[in-house]
Amino acid sequence: MEPRYPFVAVDVPEPEADEIAAALFELGASGVEQRDEQTLVRGARSGQVTLVASFEDHGEAQAAIAALGELSPPLAARLEEVVGDAWRDAWKEHFAPFALTPTITVVPPWIERAPEREGERVLLLEPGRAFGTGLHATTALVAELLDEHAAELRGRELLDVGTGSGILALVALLLGAERAVAIDNDDDVIEVVHENAARNGLEGRIEASAGVVEQVTRRFPWVVANIEARVLRPLAPELARVLAPGGWLILSGILESERDDLVAR
Known part of the structure; x- marks a missing residue:
């Protein structure tokens, strides 16, 4: 049977x-x-x-x-x-490469695909094992903003809070960030982050660990958190604490009606 x-x-x-x-x-x-x-x-x-x-x-x-x-x-x-x-493998037929940003294309690891145009970067990403395939609008919006400001990001460090698959940290590294620190309160996703980093030859530039932002002891010029407002709201003081003066804080997963309250915090 x-x-x-x-x-x-x-x-x-x-x-x-x-x-x-x-x-x-x-x-x-x-x-x-x-x-x-x-x-x-x-x-x-x-x-x-x-x-x-x-x-x-x-x-x-x-x-x-x-x-x-x-x-x-x-x-x-x-x-x-x-x-x-x-x-178990049939679903893979429905996951095709797609443009995450104007310069980054997400490709599943079972498809061989080299960059097809000048300036294109390929991000190999295993979908399904952790949050963050790039198909969700909130993830794509943050990735596009990082791409738009790649010049300012280049050579800097980035903290990714609630990293999931690690997609935003990896995007930052592909765009020229020197190093990324990725944290998530789900122990199981950290292995996925390490695997995705290794697929892209970025394992030496990312530090991924299970934890929460309250445990972060230093400041970063770039901080991203793609989490819904319900979670971001109590974290607001800690996110401000780990942001370096004059740094970039990018928050996503927020409804328009929730924006003003979150900014006030």
């Missing part, structure tokens, strides 16, 4: 996708896929995305559905399953 693998699918408002995906990982998901207009898979209705989380067993999946139903407002998740092992 072929093995049966459960997964949980839930439609969520796009601005809340990162937060809910994080909750799915905390509930035991081994991977979370986001389906929207940028994927080749049909997603949810306009303004929403579909999160598809894989679980090791049906008990974990059912527990996750129950937990999502207890949120405020509750989320109506559904349990589905696939049969056999072909699914």
Whole structure:
């Protein structure tokens, strides 16, 4: 008998996708896929995305559905399953190289692709194992801002708070930053950061560790944090503390209605 693998699918408002995906990982998901207009898979209705989380067993999946139903407002998740092992690699067919910024193209490691134009940089990134594939708008906006100010970034150090896959720290290094420090409160993603850095020959220029910004003891000329406002709000004093005078603080994952309150902090 072929093995049966459960997964949980839930439609969520796009601005809340990162937060809910994080909750799915905390509930035991081994991977979370986001389906929207940028994927080749049909997603949810306009303004929403579909999160598809894989679980090791049906008990974990059912527990996750129950937990999502207890949120405020509750989320109506559904349990589905696939049969056999072909699914483990089938999703890779839907992840193609894409331009993250005018100069950086994200390429999955199973595709061989050299730079195709002058000035293009290729970032090899394994999707699915940690947050930060570059497909989410908040990640892309920060990456584009770093690209736009590459001249000021060149030769400087950057702190990436809530690094996930390490994508923003790696983007900074590709753009010429001298060194990046990447931290995340999820121990499991740090291995992913090291793997992605090694794929791009950047392991000697990045320091990745599990931790929180309160543990950072020095200041940086560049600080980025792509986290939703709910998390950023209490961190505001610490983010200001680790920012060097005259430095750049780039925050993302914030709704327009939340901006003024966060700036005031």
